[in-house]
Every structure is written in structure tokens, then in C-alpha cells.
Amino acid sequence: MPATRALITGIAGQDGSYLADLLLAEGTEVVGLIRDADREHPNLDHLHDKVTLVAGDLLDPDSLRRAVAGVAPAELYHLAAPTFVPDSWDDPTSTVAAIVGATSTLLAAARETDPSMRVYVATSSEIFGDAGESPQHEDSPKRPRSPYGVAKLAAHQMIGLMRARHGQHLSVGITYNHESPRRPPHFLPRKVTRGAAAISLGQQSELRLGDLAAVRDWCDARDVVRGAVLALRHDEPGDYVFASGVSRTVGDLVHTAFAHVGIDPAGVVVVDPEFVRPPEPTPPLGDPSRARDILGWEPEIDFTRMIAEMVDADLAQLKTSG
Template sequence: MKNALITGINGQDGSYLAELLVEKGYNVYGIMRRKSVVDYGNVEHIKDKIHFIYADMTDVVSLINAMRISQADEVYNLAAQSFVATSWEQPLATAQIDALGVTNMLEAIRTVKPFCRFYQASTSEMFGLVQAIPQCESTPFYPRSPYGVAKLYGHWITKNYRESYGLYACSGILFNHESERRGKEFVTRKITDAVARIKLGVQEYIELGNMDSKRDWGHSKDYVYAMWLMLQQEQADDYVIATNETRTVREFVEIAFSKVGIAVEWSGIGVDEIGRDKATGKEIVKINKDFFRPAEVDILLGNPAKADRELGWERKISFDELVERMVNNDMELVKKEIAYNSL
């Protein structure tokens, strides 16, 4: 029976990964930061199957302690300040967690159990101002946010520890992956939550930023399986995990509304663009220039050929099913909220 240590276990990816590893018979350990109120987040439903350890990515001593307690055979580093907008407001905190935190975890592994296998959650945001379309493992990086820059450090320090110390350390360059468990600060969940509220009559419209941004969207459940596959290989390597399909934010909005029977009709250009309910003429989408990034990332499109070929990985949940799952989940959540508020 293997031991696995997951940082960021109560987030979207951490919860799906924990479910996968529990199902495969692992002893699962999860790192949590101490708070005044204990919050298990997305792993509330399986908290009794997880061994929790209090630690912090900025405190190497606590990570060494976590390694000693867990005696992990596999470490999945999913902890991060992962919201791009926040990285502009908190660039130093983002760097401490997303960059130096990776080094702290690698040092903890090297100190306690150097034969442990390590997975680093890298990101397509490292490509930023893309130098090639689609992006693959050899595409040059050009991050366009403090988040992307910090993640690039984490990516390269992982590669350096692999090559310098012989650690089994690999990075998954994961493109955008969403789910019903995504936080509402992210645009996809913001959209599906608003769609449910507008459909149920408790919200009039949603405000969004750049509608022309193109992203490669998959489902988190498929992507955490790729993480696990990476640590089962004979040699450590880095892999792009993506769908090789791209859609605009506008397309996401249209499909999400279509799942509740609303057709969106557009008028205007740029910040003056308006989305209306085709049946009623009501304004349901407005553009807010405050939601535009200081430096935009216009298109992200990943080529997962290497992962398909070497890992045998392929996505199972289509884009349409992803959106449908998110909308249906938010419809149920908002209905429960309305019912509770009416008591």
C-alpha cells in the first residue's frame, strides 16, 4: 500500500485526486493550513479517509515534518495561489507560495525521502504571450502575470532538482480545467453560477471582461488521472495535458445559457458589447473593463500528443458535458439556496 501526500488537497484538483488515490488503495495524507475554523472544502465528504497534517508551503520545517509523518511514496504539489487576478494584487505572496513553496517541498523530499516521486502542478499560463500555436512541451514560455512567472519558477526548479539531484520530479503543464468544484472567482464557475441565478430569477445579469479570450478547457477529473499516470512511469518527464480544442469566453457563455433554454443575442463591440436573452430582449451579459487583465493572454491551445503517446492518457469528458455538469450543479445549489432563504 503506497502513501501519498497531497498539498492543496481541499481544492478542486486536490479533491478529485484524493478520491482517485483512495479508490486505488493509497494511504492519503493531505496538508492543511491551520485556521481558526477548520474547513475541509471539497474533501468534506471523504475527510475520514484522509490523514491531515498542518503545514504551510512557506515553512520548510513544517513540510519536512509532513514528509516524516507521511513517509510519502508520492507527493502531489497542488497548493498554490491560483487566481491570476489576485496575483496582480498580491505578487509577493504569490511568489512565496507558487515559486519558493515548490523549492521548500523539494528540499523536504530531498531531506527526508529522496526516492519519493514528486508531481508539480505547472500551468498553461506559463506560455502567456504564446510563441507557437498549439503549445507543446518544447514551446518557449512567456508568462504574462505574476502567477505565470511564479509558476514558471516552480516548473524550472522541479526540472533542476530532477537533473541535479536525480529526484523523480516531473511537471504537468495543465491547460484550463474546470468542474463543479471550481471556485466562483474563476470565470467558468462565475458564468455557470450566474446562468443558474438568471434562469431562476434571482439575478438580472452577469458582468465579464474579455469575451474574445480563447482557452483550452477540460474537466479536472480527467486531468488528475494524468497526474497519477505521470508518477507511474519508469522515468520522470514533463507533459502538456490539454484537449487540443479552444473556445472563447463568449462561446462558453452561449453554451452555458443554452443548457437552461436561453439563447444569447449579441450587439455592440468591445466594452460596449451586450448579451441579451433572445426571447425577452433583457440584458443578461455586460462587459466591465475592470475585469480585463493588465496584460492579456489571448489564446491558449495545448497539444497533448506526448501524453497520449507515452502515458496513454485521453480526456473522457467533452467540453459540452463539462459545461452541462457545471450548469446542472449550480442550478441545484441555487434552488437549495432559494428554498433555504424562503423558510
């Protein structure tokens, strides 16, 4: 059943805006936590006058407590976090504070405001790191290989502790790479789809990438947020891997994107040694069996359609701006 009111942290991001779309369509009142109301937030343009925005900053615990207490939602979806893993090496202190500190604050605020409030928190496949097994499931070894992964694992463990200690309805989505036309341009899949679009329009001559053999598990952001709602509304709280369960390479991504615009990537995609990184000891591949068996969740948007929609969005944007 739809909730009367939901609070989404990170509503201006890819996942948050799609989640808002989903909840609004079912009749739920949506309130979004936003750090900077003065910035432009393209993902929210179509939601003007449909959602309420409240101020809050992951590094300001008091602002988070005020937001939860003021909104008093039936459902709290905590999606906000630093998302670009390499940045965590430059500022691990802020990364840990923004992920672990903010999650802990929100869990406590939810319990203080309304012990029956249901909470969903997005963690990350980065908690597995060098797990030593692939695919990874919820109980796989967790050996993160970045400050971001360490912080996400700490938040993940905090949720389990609070759930056991206080009996709160706290659920976790362990999300693997998920994309959409709302993905920011500095992420690899958007770099590829935008490159394919730009080259097809004659606005770019080549695309420089790293290791084309690197493996990822990609699915669509709209499927992931649908899983978030299923997890939060299930009778019992739990942890769930949301992933396609299919291993693909960067090369597969490139071929799919360029095939959509009818270009052979062999002549225009260049492997730049500067971008090549050592391969992960454990290929990141998720096993979504628990989400499928318990929640009835299955990805509905296939890889080819997702990439095609991203390329089409980039084509439309580049034609307008170029």
C-alpha cells in the same frame, strides 16, 4: 500499481479533492496537507474519516519539511499554490515565496526523507505567456506575462534542475484551464455557470462579463488529476502538457451554459467594458501530444458535459440556498 501512501498538498482544492477520490478508489492511503484545519472545506465533506489531514503552510518551510518527513509517502502530489492569477500583481513577493519557495522545500524534503519518493508538481500554462506560437507544447518558448507565471516558471525550472542533479523521479504537469463543479465561484467559468443557473431560476436578471471573444483551452479537472497519476507512475519522469487541445471562446462557454437551461444569452449577457482586458498576444492553447503518446492520456469528459455538470451543481445549490 497503487502506492501504499500518498501525500497531497492542496487537498481541499478542486484538483486535490478529486485526486484524493481517485487514489482512495484504488486503495491508496491518502494524507492531505491543509493550512487551516478550523476553516470549512466543502470539497472534503465527503472525505470525512477517509483521509488524514496534517498541518502545513506554503510560507512556512519547517511545516512542509515536518509534513513530508512525518508522512513519508511513496508519492507526493504538490498541487497547492495561489491559483488566482490577478492576485499575484497585488502581492508578488508572497506569490513567489508560496510557489517557488514551497516547491523547492518540498523537493528537498522528499530527497531527504526518501530519495526514491516520486513527486508530481502542477505548474501552469501561464509559464508560456507570450510564447509566440500556438498551440504550446512542453518545449515552446516560455515568456510569462504575470508574477504568477514568473513564479510558476521558476518552480518548473527548479524541478528540472533537481531532477538532473539528484536523479529524483520528479514529474511536472503543465495544466491549462480546467474546471468542475468544485471550481471556486470567483473563476470565470463558475461565474458563467452560476449566472446561467441563477437567471433560469429568476434569481438574477443579467450576467456582466468581459470580452466574449477571449480564447481559452478548457478541460475537466478529473481528467487533469488522472494525468497527474499517470505522469508520476510512469517509468521515467517528465514534463507533460495537460489540455484539451481545443480552442474555445468565452462566448462558446456562455452559449453552452445557457443552452443547458434553455435560455438565449443574447438578452441577458452584457459585455461590461470594465471587465474587458487586452487580448493575449499568444492564444493559450495546449498541445497534449506528449501526454497522449507517452502516457496514453486523453481527456474523457467533454466540454459540454463538464459545463452541464457545473450548471446542474449551481442549480442545486441555488435552490437550496435561495
